[in-house]
Amino acid sequence: MIATLRHEFGMQIRRPALWIVYGLAFALLLASFQQGYVIPYLGRDYSSHTATALVSVATVVNSLMAMAYGCLIADRLVRDRRLGVDEVLEATPAGRTGRLVGKYLGVCAATAVPIALAYFGRALVYAVTEGEPGALALSLPVFAAMVVPGLLFVGALCLAGPLLVPVQLFRVLFVGYWFWGSLIPANMMPTLSHTLLSPGAHYPEFGFFGPVKPPEGALVDSEYPVYGPWHDAAFNVLRPVASPAVAVLWMGVMVALTVAVLLLIRLHTARTEH
Amino acid sequence: MRIEISRLTKTYRGGVRALDGLDLDVPTGMYGLLGSNGAGKTTLMRILAGLLRPTSGTVRVGGHDVTAPDGRLAVQRELGYLPQDLGVYPDLTARGFLDYIALLKGLDSRPFRQRRIGELLEVVGLSDAADRKLRGFSGGMVRRVGIAQALLADPRLLVVDEPTTGLDPEERIRFRTMLVGLAGERTVLLSTNIVEDVAQTCRSLAVLARGRLVFEGTVERLVARAEGVVWTVTTPGPAPSTGRVVSAVPDGAGTRYRVVASSAPEPDAETVEPTLEDGYLALMETARHAS
Numbered sequence: 001m002i003a004t005l006r007h008e009f010g011m012q013i014r015r016p017a018l019w020i021v022y023g024l025a026f027a028l029l030l031a032s033f034q035q036g037y038v039i040p041y042l043g044r045d046y047s048s049h050t051a052t053a054l055v056s057v058a059t060v061v062n063s064l065m066a067m068a069y070g071c072l073i074a075d076r077l078v079r080d081r082r083l084g085v086d087e088v089l090e091a092t093p094a095g096r097t098g099r100l101v102g103k104y105l106g107v108c109a110a111t112a113v114p115i116a117l118a119y120f121g122r123a124l125v126y127a128v129t130e131g132e133p134g135a136l137a138l139s140l141p142v143f144a145a146m147v148v149p150g151l152l153f154v155g156a157l158c159l160a161g162p163l164l165v166p167v168q169l170f171r172v173l174f175v176g177y178w179f180w181g182s183l184i185p186a187n188m189m190p191t192l193s194h195t196l197l198s199p200g201a202h203y204p205e206f207g208f209f210g211p212v213k214p215p216e217g218a219l220v221d222s223e224y225p226v227y228g229p230w231h232d233a234a235f236n237v238l239r240p241v242a243s244p245a246v247a248v249l250w251m252g253v254m255v256a257l258t259v260a261v262l263l264l265i266r267l268h269t270a271r272t273e274h
Numbered sequence: 275m276r277i278e279i280s281r282l283t284k285t286y287r288g289g290v291r292a293l294d295g296l297d298l299d300v301p302t303g304m305y306g307l308l309g310s311n312g313a314g315k316t317t318l319m320r321i322l323a324g325l326l327r328p329t330s331g332t333v334r335v336g337g338h339d340v341t342a343p344d345g346r347l348a349v350q351r352e353l354g355y356l357p358q359d360l361g362v363y364p365d366l367t368a369r370g371f372l373d374y375i376a377l378l379k380g381l382d383s384r385p386f387r388q389r390r391i392g393e394l395l396e397v398v399g400l401s402d403a404a405d406r407k408l409r410g411f412s413g414g415m416v417r418r419v420g421i422a423q424a425l426l427a428d429p430r431l432l433v434v435d436e437p438t439t440g441l442d443p444e445e446r447i448r449f450r451t452m453l454v455g456l457a458g459e460r461t462v463l464l465s466t467n468i469v470e471d472v473a474q475t476c477r478s479l480a481v482l483a484r485g486r487l488v489f490e491g492t493v494e495r496l497v498a499r500a501e502g503v504v505w506t507v508t509t510p511g512p513a514p515s516t517g518r519v520v521s522a523v524p525d526g527a528g529t530r531y532r533v534v535a536s537s538a539p540e541p542d543a544e545t546v547e548p549t550l551e552d553g554y555l556a557l558m559e560t561a562r563h564a565s
Contacts, residue, residue, distance in 0.1 A: 091353060
């Protein structure tokens with residue numbers, strides 16, 4: 001497992017496409033969210049509350065760069081067969097489950113590096129410009145609670161998807177899924193967005209770090225001070241009111257979904273090998 | 275490392291029967307496996323490598339049952355496998371790729387691993403290209419990386435599936451020579467549809483046709499199958515209509531044909547000494563008529 005993890009990490013992190021795609025995603029992020037990503041968090045506005053600033057950075061980074069993350073992971077599992085490497089790997093005494101877990105962890109870790117750079121880089125700028133070194137310490141639990149669980153699930157999902165549909169088609173479907181299941185308002189259409197099953201990290205945001213108080217005049221729904229069920233939305237049973245316990249539950253759901261998808265991948269490979 | 279195969283059958287989904295009650299004993303040393311495309315050679319290789327489970331029958335390698343999880347693991351620890359369609363990671367160097375496979379084969383000691391990789395790169399003549407990305411390698415170079423990865427754990431069983439396909443003549447000869455040099459105390463199972471590869475490397479062989487064993491024995495015995503049925507005839511006209519034409523070479527005003535046929539294909543045809551290729555063709559003709 002460790003050998004696979006190390007080599008998959010190395011191959012993914014050296015992949016030019018990784019940095020090109022993330023570069024474009026980051027540029028798009030700045031263009032789309034500059035109010036959220038650049039201006040408020042330079043410490044000139046309302047971001048005197050450190051947790052609020054970090055949570056907002058995590059939310060903004062998560063919303064767009066996670067799409068690039070999923071698309072970049074999508075070809076990693078199926079490429080072994082496409083390249084013809086799988087037979088050599090299968091003929092080694094290394095266990096299939098260990099190799100799958102190693103590949104999953106190595107690929108996900110490497111693909112998450114640019115996201116971590118964008119997030120921690122922003123936290124560093126905040127710490128320096130605000131004179132708040134504590135922001136660096138706080139940035140770790142915010143990242144662990146808000147970004148990592150969703151990335152774990154998305155990583156497993158994107159390894160698995162191309163086993164069923166071609167990679168390019170899966171990427172299109174995944175981007176659609178990301179908007180539908182993570183970004184759109186819950187009352188726009190029946191959606192898993194803003195539920196416990198969504199990789200969008202609203203439950204830890206509100207459960208652990210409190211609601212983000214919008215600045216005066218900001219375009220935020222100020223009539224929605226707590227996070228939970230939406231008016232006129234389907235699947236509200238999956239949208240309990242946010243609390244620390246529910247945030248932990250959401251993290252558990254993400255991990256459980258991840259394990260379930262990895263098990264399905266393992267079953268799929270077992271079924272197709274004979 | 276002895277391979278004992280008994281009543282081995284493999285039927286794929288959809289009902290395609292790739293192996294049909296195969297019985298075969300493979301001793302230590304170089305051993306050839308011949309057959310046309312679709313004869314079941316690759317299926318057999320993949321079963322031996324633990325990649326496929328047979329539908330029925332038994333396969334024991336060095337006393338281990340390949341179809342049982344423990345047996346498969348034990349065999350894979352002793353196995354070097356070069357698949358027919360070998361692929362590599364194009365973004366890794368030759369050394370990096372071998373390092374990865376070595377780790378998967380359990381060579382955990384870094385100094386030992388590095389020394390072993392260096393030795394094998396020398397054996398396959400790739401020391402100078404060791405740190406180049408594999409995407410720039412020719413087909414022959416990739417094959418040599420393939421044989422190096424197969425030898426990493428000093429296997430007692432080497433299974434190579436059509437290793438010379440696509441190689442130029444010089445590479446092919448080099449590769450064959452390398453395989454013979456590696457045999458020694460190992461069992462090297464060479465699967466191919468190129469008769470010349472077996473003729474130049476193996477003393478014993480088996481021939482498969484439609485998933486069944488149609489010959490098992492020495493090269494000399496297979497050659498002997500064609501004694502008295504190989505003819506040459508030179509004619510300005512079309513090829514003889516009886517028998518199988520082995521070769522056709524322009525000769526003066528006509529063409530000199532080499533034909534495998536049970537009787538003279540032309541009145542002026544002369545018998546000649548058979549080769550392994552003639553023996554193989556004679557055998558396949560017999561098998562075809564029998565089926």
